[in-house]
Amino acid sequence: MSEPISIDIWSDIACPWCYIGKRNLEAGLASTAGDPDAPQVEITFHSFELSPDTPVDFDGDELDFLAGHKGMAREQVEQMLSHVTKVAAGAGLQYRFDLLQHTNTVKAHELLHFAKAKGLQHEMEERLMSAYFTEGKHVGRVDDLVALAVEVGLDADETRSALESAEYLDAVRADQAQARAYGINGVPFFVIDGQYGVSGAQPPEAFENVIRDIWAQKQGVAAEA
Template sequence: MTENAQPIKVDIWSDIACPWCYIGKRKFEAGSGLFAGGGDGRGVEIEYHSFELSPDTPVDFEGGEAEFLARHKGIPEAQAQEMLDRVTGIAASVGLAYDYDHLQHTNTVLAHEAIHFAKAHGKQLELTERLLSAYFLEGRHVGKVEELSALGGEVGLDPDALTAALESHEFLGAVRKDQQTAAEYGINGVPFFVIDGKYGVSGAQEAQTFARVLEQVWNTRAEAEEVSA
């Protein structure tokens, strides 16, 4: 293909409160970087989509993350803590310092609405990264309008406009549409990557796996173009 080739579209379903989504984000970024390093115009275009792992979560959850996980999965709190310790170690391996001692578990629907607002203003990727960092690394409360508006301002969004959009739930319909599409695809866990609208990859795969899938899609597209030429 040429330098004018179209990038591969990657649609990612994720949740701000999903630890594997942030880990998967880092691994996908590394994998897409390996893929792009092959030249010939290789590149990806990313769009995030809403998925709520626990839509019944209260905005203000009283208790720690191990307690929430124990309740949610119906397991002993000690086992839940072991799971958190494991994911913390995996996060560290991709440069993310998860801070479960200060994490504020919350309902994420407003965060998803904020990400759709950011998408409408060309800042979706920036706000997605900012909210994941705020939630997992900084102990910020991403379930509140004022906090989301402040974080949006940090990536160049208009805080007042974001506040108005969140208070009116202007983008709630877009969130629900994403969730409906996930159901139609049969997505029941995140992160989930839909590549070129045809190929699904589930979970926080290794960078090399993502790079290999992208390369396969690229080559399949090139072969199809040669046949039709």
């Protein structure tokens, strides 16, 4: 039996294309699940901060942030957000940029590493992205993060202790250092089986094809062994 395909994903929970990319990957994997010899995968999320200088409590909406941070005209920002909202809808996601609370995401990344240690990283990743993009919840403050962590089954006191002590900050920084070593400048970025890099929110079919190709190669090697 071949070893599962590793899929390492560098993303930021405040990245709209990362959530779309996550959904597209899931759709691609769902398409392979019915194969006679369905590919086995192991997915790990890694930290990437798009805007590490963002304050926890940003005074303004997403239009204000992007217009100021990227030096874009508000009309241009509105067009960009309209486009990504339509793409997200195609992936089954209902983005609400009118509700979104822009914030610093380092604590959210620490929470993801804590959740990983407890075997709940995937559930925490989904909960954070949904809270941020579709529900307008704050994901930068400890109290808010603890509440979301409890929803996926994490202990409130343990979560609060991990976040307040910055227990997993080194793990966040290690992910970021690895991203720099790989030359990753934007997210989402998928490293598949340690050898193939896939950049951006590719369509489900792209993930489906590369996963099938790699699995076939691994099966061939296993058969020769």
